[in-house]
Amino acid sequence: MTIIQPIKSETVSKQTKLYLVPSVDKEFGPEWFHPKFSPMPSALSDLPELHQWSESFVIKVLEVWSGRRALSQLSRNCHRSVLKKINEQMCSLTQRCQIRKFYFHQPIEGVVEVTVTLRVIDRVRSLILRFEGVDKRWICTELTLL
Template identity: 30%
Template sequence: MSLAPEPDPERARSSRPRGEEFFARQRTSTDQLPAPEVFVRNIVRGILEVLAGVREVEQLARWLSEEVYRSLVTRANLATRARSARRVPARRDVHEIRSVHISSPADGVVEATVTASARVRTRAIAVRLEGMDGRWRVTALGLL
């Protein structure tokens, strides 16, 4: 005879994640993610290439939230139209990342500001990264 209580099947069923919870995005802790500075540098360089018209935004889709992706598509389309109206070809500028400042307001969240320079323009970029499904994802983006 066992003194352990019998498992309650109703309670066991309610503690299991439902399908939508199981397949929904899962938050990831900072210690389970790679160092954010390398990712920040690479994603900012990719975003600047999209805006310059030398990279397709789809190449960055897996690292962008849906809202950021849609916003970047809109900005890239406007930049393409502006270049077309002025009859200026897309140019592959080499963007030098001048500085990266990173802070972490919560576990699994990183906010970074980046200063990047090209031949004729210097830009300030702010990004918010959140750890989801074992990788960093850009959930907010600001460009000046």
């Protein structure tokens, strides 16, 4: 016979806090990841203001796609895998486009997912980005153009 014991209220009321574990750039192998030199998560108070920074970053990406900015100017704030994606999609968005709206979602502290709607001629497209706050700066770890 199995006896089921009730759950104590103090175990339910304790909330576990999620925290950022910086993602590893897929372009580097495991030999590049060393605990002593790995990126350190930053508190929101140590990071640049998100709305202005992300708007500036998206404008820079669009300028790269239109050929008015060098791809290397984004390297400080991107994983190499993201730079590779930006480079691959460079010819897919050569037309003039306008930024319509930004949507922000923060699943945990230090991680922000941004969706940007773009107007390209007569179509609406979405640019989806994920930023992680590490080493007191925002790093783009994922970018997708739909």
